[in-house]
Amino acid sequence: MIGAIFQQPEGPMSRRIDTYLQDLIDEDRMDFYQAVCDFSDREIGTQVLQWEREHQLVPDDCIRKMAELGLFGLPVPEEHGGQGGDHLDLILMGLALAYHCPSAAITPGAAYSLGIKPLMLAGNEAQKAAHLEDLAEGRRMFVFGLSEPARGSDAANPEVTASRVEGGFQIRGEKCWSTNAHWSSHVVVHALTDPDAPNGKRSTCFLVPMDAEGVHYQEMRGKEVWKQSSTGSIVFDNVVVSEDCLLGEWNGGFKIMVTTLNGGRLFIASLALASLAFALDKCRAYVQERMAFGNLPIGRFQRVQDVILDMDIALERNLAWLIQLTQRYVAGKLSREQAAKVKIDCSRVASRLLLEAMEICGGVACLDEFGLIRHHLDLFVTRVGEGSNFALKTLACRPLLHDIRGVLQ
Numbered sequence: 279m280i281g282a283i284f285q286q287p288e289g290p291m292s293r294r295i296d297t298y299l300q301d302l303i304d305e306d307r308m309d310f311y312q313a314v315c316d317f318s319d320r321e322i323g324t325q326v327l328q329w330e331r332e333h334q335l336v337p338d339d340c341i342r343k344m345a346e347l348g349l350f351g352l353p354v355p356e357e358h359g360g361q362g363g364d365h366l367d368l369i370l371m372g373l374a375l376a377y378h379c380p381s382a383a384i385t386p387g388a389a390y391s392l393g394i395k396p397l398m399l400a401g402n403e404a405q406k407a408a409h410l411e412d413l414a415e416g417r418r419m420f421v422f423g424l425s426e427p428a429r430g431s432d433a434a435n436p437e438v439t440a441s442r443v444e445g446g447f448q449i450r451g452e453k454c455w456s457t458n459a460h461w462s463s464h465v466v467v468h469a470l471t472d473p474d475a476p477n478g479k480r481s482t483c484f485l486v487p488m489d490a491e492g493v494h495y496q497e498m499r500g501k502e503v504w505k506q507s508s509t510g511s512i513v514f515d516n517v518v519v520s521e522d523c524l525l526g527e528w529n530g531g532f533k534i535m536v537t538t539l540n541g542g543r544l545f546i547a548s549l550a551l552a553s554l555a556f557a558l559d560k561c562r563a564y565v566q567e568r569m570a571f572g573n574l575p576i577g578r579f580q581r582v583q584d585v586i587l588d589m590d591i592a593l594e595r596n597l598a599w600l601i602q603l604t605q606r607y608v609a610g611k612l613s614r615e616q617a618a619k620v621k622i623d624c625s626r627v628a629s630r631l632l633l634e635a636m637e638i639c640g641g642v643a644c645l646d647e648f649g650l651i652r653h654h655l656d657l658f659v660t661r662v663g664e665g666s667n668f669a670l671k672t673l674a675c676r677p678l679l680h681d682i683r684g685v686l687q
């Protein structure tokens with residue numbers, strides 16, 4: 279009797295997320311998503327445990343294969359070496375790759391959303407001609423150099439400084455948490471250039487070669503999240519760069535960085551939902567196999583079903599919301615507040631439910647080979663990365679606190 283309750287009407291268990299996605303996107307997009315899922319199952323799902331146990335970054339061979347699939351330049355125009363797609367393709371890639379390993383997904387994800395995007399937003403024709411094709415084809419990457427040891431949420435006021443010198447600019451200071459630093463040829467440095475200017479207009483962006491004299495990079499040690507992703511600390515010891523390294527306008531740097539982050543936050547939300555999707559499928563399978571109290575599956579307990587249903591509801595609702603907001607982003611209609619809100623909600627809901635998912639599986643959830651602990655740890659990054667949720671709430675709340683007396687009268 280009880281066995282019948284758990285029978286899968288559609289035969290072998292499929293990813294729950296796929297059933298929701300196919301109602302939200304067209305057939306061509308679904309084919310693309312399935313192709314990336316196949317790649318992810320084959321090249322990442324089967325390898326990730328070994329990478330973790332051997333403390334490896336995403337291997338070069340896997341990066342090369344992602345590049346061959348075109349995953350580094352999905353929204354980049356074809357004439358610049360990209361796939362001519364849009365940000366929705368990037369989100370689908372995030373959902374497919376992060377299902378097995380969020381830190382493998384962030385590699386091409388950040389390469390585009392944090393590396394290529396500032397160049398597309400603010401690069402001049404010469405800069406695009408020099409870099410875009412290589413970046414879109416995954417031959418090298420750019421680092422997004424916003425965060426510093428003493429400046430995270432307060433990013434508008436960098437301690438890294440840049441000043442004009444003969445023939446160019448001199449840059450001093452340190453950036454940290456620099457995703458993809460290991461594979462990067464350049465860092466987009468956000469530096470203070472005019473301390474007396476109004477907030478948000480004090481800084482400028484520069485494209486600094488990682489091999490310039492005075493640039494010292496090292497991997498950050500002891501990081502227990504996004505273990506396959508490269509995260510660097512980069513010191514600029516009086517680095518002198520030429521005039522053509524200026525990216526965008528003088529004192530226009532903060533605008534480039536925050537505009538870039540809108541798309542990046544959507545990508546972070548996709549990572550959170552991929553983790554939730556993995557946990558849901560893992561739990562659906564496990565609670566039917568795990569027998570207890572009279573050799574019956576633990577999935578018969580109402581509390582266990584409660585967690586599974588909560589995950590399912592959260593996935594269906596937040597996925598629809600993320601796809602809808604990504605379409606608004608593609609149409610140029612997404613506000614900063616909307617990008618912040620979807621990142622906040624996907625990450626907090628997924629990370630809360632991940633703990634409950636682990637709890638209904640019991641001790642086995644503590645094992646690396648079970649997979650949930652990886653997603654639990656990586657979900658923490660989705661709460662603080664690309665703007666800490668608590669700091670973003672201040673931004674997202676702004677439009678709610680306008681004068682509403684007229685409405686209430």
Ligand SMILES: Cc1cc2nc3c(=O)[nH]c(=O)nc-3n(C[C@H](O)[C@H](O)[C@H](O)COP(=O)(O)OP(=O)(O)OC[C@H]3O[C@@H](n4cnc5c(N)ncnc54)[C@H](O)[C@@H]3O)c2cc1C
Pocket residue numbers: 388392421422423424425426429430431432454455456457458503504509659662663664665666667668669670672
């Ligand atoms: C794995 C990883 C990869 C990253 N990759 C990059 C990258 O590629 N490039 C890059 O530039 N940065 C990167 N970051 C940095 C990330 O964006 C910052 O960690 C984030 O902006 C928060 O800054 P912080 O850690 O300095 O926290 P702080 O700014 O010190 O804030 C700590 C806490 O204080 C509270 N808080 C701070 N300000 C406010 C506020 N205004 N309102 C309410 N509460 C507040 C929040 O709880 C916040 O979490 C990465 C971080 C991680 C962990």
